[in-house]
Amino acid sequence: MDPLTWSNALTSWQLSPWDILVVLLAVTYLAGLLRYRHLGRWPIRRAAAFLGGLLALVVAVNSAIGVYSEALTWVHMVQHLVLIMAVPILLIVGRPLELWVAASGTTASRRLENALRSGTVNALTHPATSFVYYTVVLVVTHLTVFAQLRLEHEWLRHFEIVLYLTSGYLLFLPVLGSEPLRWRRFPHPLRVVLLMAGMLPDTLVGVVLMMAPNPIAPGYRLARPDWGPTLLDDQHLAGAIMWFFGDATMAVLALITVGVWLRSRGPEAGFGTWLESARRSALAHTASGSAPALRDSADVDADEQALADYNAMLARLHQGSGSRQGSGSQQGSGSHQGTDSYQGTGPHSPGGSTGEAAPADPAAAEYGTGNTWHDRPERGSR
Incomplete structure (x- = not known):
């Protein structure tokens, strides 16, 4: 193989079996765009991102990056980063699954949606599964004998490309994707956590390759016996x-995700729909007349009646606590005086709009907030 120069870097190209996949995906996506025309206008930036991802795949396997990835470890690492990060990210931003579901006929669209929401797909696209898969792929392909075997067997080189594309796609799908999958509304805080966790295997592989005292894949020397850096310098x-x-790619994506998180509202801004549903259900059970409206409310915190009922519940809890304290005081000192009222000061507390103390118990509203417990008649006697 000729030495890597600027001239060779620009002129070294090769054909690859992956070209067939690129053509098929491009034709399928463009066909989806044509069928989507009767529904509206598909955003140009999405189409550009998807086609850009296919172009990045072509460059990674057909250009000098693909040619010299068999001779230089650092070039192979560049190819790896393009395949596992750049290509999947661009393809995900293009939202091909959403396009194909929308552009398909009613029956085909329903079948495709059912397939995408099946238990198997949910398990494969689960963020935890994706992270484990991503980590295993990085470690196995760089720090084991696989790195040497791929130089000896061409089919392993193609299999490695499959591993990079699929692991990157599955990792970034819940972070960037809005595809019709179960994890399309993955909470933003957990997206940041997933990206930060993804930096761990990147750092591990990078540091081990930099610190290793011996070459992990000595077969690179066979492709360039008389030029290039030493095997160890190349590996470092x-x-x-x-x-x-x-790590820089993960950090940039994490910062972008934080920015989106700060501007977002709804379940994605918290830790998931299940937590919001639990909070909504708990508040609904404390509310009497407003329970149905509370369950249907888009924003629990904007429901004035729900918050008033919630404050009333806190007042009853406070009343029970005061009653127990008053009982203990009577036993200890013989005093029969005890007061218990809930001071509503917030705009959502009962009576809070006037700035006056609001009684916690409806009976207290009739007999005054300063009555002692023994002066208040039992409710059943009225």
């Missing part, structure tokens, strides 16, 4: 590229 450079650019 590859580790530095992996560590810096891998």
